[in-house]
Amino acid sequence: MKKKNIIFFTANRAEYGLIYPFIKKLSSNKKLNIKLIVAGSHFRKEFGSSFSEIKKDKVKILSKINIPLNTNTLTDTAEYSNLIQKKINYILKKNKIDCVFLSSDRFETFAFATSAYLKKIPIIHYEGGDVTEGGALDDNIRHAITKISNLHLTSNMSSLKRIIKMGEEDWRCLNIGYAPIYTLKNMKFNLPEIIKQFDLDVKKPFVLFTLHPIIEKNFNFEVNEVFQAIEKLHISGCQILITYPNFDPGYKKIIDRITSLKKKFKEIIVIKHLGRKNYLSLLYYIGKSKNGVCLGNSSSGIKEAVLFNCPAINIGSRQQSRLKPYNVVDVQPKKNEIFKITLKNLKLKKKGSNPYKLTSSFVNLNSNLIKLLNNKNLNKKRCTI
Numbered sequence: 001m002k003k004k005n006i007i008f009f010t011a012n013r014a015e016y017g018l019i020y021p022f023i024k025k026l027s028s029n030k031k032l033n034i035k036l037i038v039a040g041s042h043f044r045k046e047f048g049s050s051f052s053e054i055k056k057d058k059v060k061i062l063s064k065i066n067i068p069l070n071t072n073t074l075t076d077t078a079e080y081s082n083l084i085q086k087k088i089n090y091i092l093k094k095n096k097i098d099c100v101f102l103s104s105d106r107f108e109t110f111a112f113a114t115s116a117y118l119k120k121i122p123i124i125h126y127e128g129g130d131v132t133e134g135g136a137l138d139d140n141i142r143h144a145i146t147k148i149s150n151l152h153l154t155s156n157m158s159s160l161k162r163i164i165k166m167g168e169e170d171w172r173c174l175n176i177g178y179a180p181i182y183t184l185k186n187m188k189f190n191l192p193e194i195i196k197q198f199d200l201d202v203k204k205p206f207v208l209f210t211l212h213p214i215i216e217k218n219f220n221f222e223v224n225e226v227f228q229a230i231e232k233l234h235i236s237g238c239q240i241l242i243t244y245p246n247f248d249p250g251y252k253k254i255i256d257r258i259t260s261l262k263k264k265f266k267e268i269i270v271i272k273h274l275g276r277k278n279y280l281s282l283l284y285y286i287g288k289s290k291n292g293v294c295l296g297n298s299s300s301g302i303k304e305a306v307l308f309n310c311p312a313i314n315i316g317s318r319q320q321s322r323l324k325p326y327n328v329v330d331v332q333p334k335k336n337e338i339f340k341i342t343l344k345n346l347k348l349k350k351k352g353s354n355p356y357k358l359t360s361s362f363v364n365l366n367s368n369l370i371k372l373l374n375n376k377n378l379n380k381k382r383c384t385i
Helices: 011-028 053-056 074-094 108-120 138-148 157-165 191-197 219-235 251-264 277-290 333-343 365-373
Strands: 004-009 031-037 061-065 100-101 123-126 150-155 173-175 205-209 239-244 269-271 292-296 313-316 328-331
Touching: 004 011, 004 074, 011 031, 011 053, 011 100, 011 123, 011 328, 031 053, 031 239, 061 074, 074 108, 100 108, 108 123, 108 138, 123 138, 123 239, 138 157, 150 157, 150 365, 157 173, 157 333, 173 191, 191 277, 219 239, 239 251, 239 292, 277 292, 292 333, 328 333
Parallel strands: 004 031, 004 100, 031 061, 100 123, 123 150, 150 173, 205 239, 205 292, 239 269, 292 313, 313 328
Antiparallel strands: none
């Protein structure tokens, strides 16, 4: 049997963390030929040059799309999407591709999905069916990708049910859980090494902070409130580690505030891109020390912090309606509220189940996927809602 060429696509650090477990698992399948197209912020120094992490993973690269990254406004983002889509069209035209694997809800991923759809290349989509109702572009883009995709892998049962309600046929849909859990089984964390690597003061509460942009009129006000809260937490005795935002419209405002805060307080730690292992190591440290929180508006606080029994404080509307496990506390983007709730939740006081746990469908993903890709009705998709 001839190998099927499956192409993965990534344009930012968070997305790569989601698709890497699939690359790792499916690369062992002798019936599949797995390669990756890399674009976006992976090549940009201002976002931590995360392409170095991909190289360490020794993933086979089909192509690199390295074009000027300017997405600070919606107009810039639209122009960037047009540029990246032209590059994608050329790559898809020049290569024999049987299927593409896309994740989540990014605007550049939507550009890729559109190109693949118009060329009648089947699309596998992971993390469809989620809902955030946040101040970003993600919900509409995510659902749009779902409606032009051929196979759907979800991270939780609620999302699976939502996709089926959207008109997708049952046989096309599998709930596999949160894929990054798969890579954790081979990771070993050493508490003394983590403390030494990041120069952590075990006597101080630790705050791991990431804030991404939202597209709302009061965005500037919210950023000011959030960073004033971070300053208050630092002054009160917390040790702060800040990572950079993604490159959604408005990212420069957040980077400017990070830069000015670092100038004012030299002891605040700023790392543009932690990388998968380092980020999880810090969540592990918080969970073990029982004296810290994951703070911000990133989905990692919702889907990854829980794996380490790490408290997560979710700020504002960006993850407003996302399915949340027991470790997450929502807070309004107001400095005093963020300050008080963060200090109150430094130690997780409750336990519960994880709605994102891996399922048997992920364990059997290789055989499940081959069966689905060989279905004669794969490209005969109903267009119903």
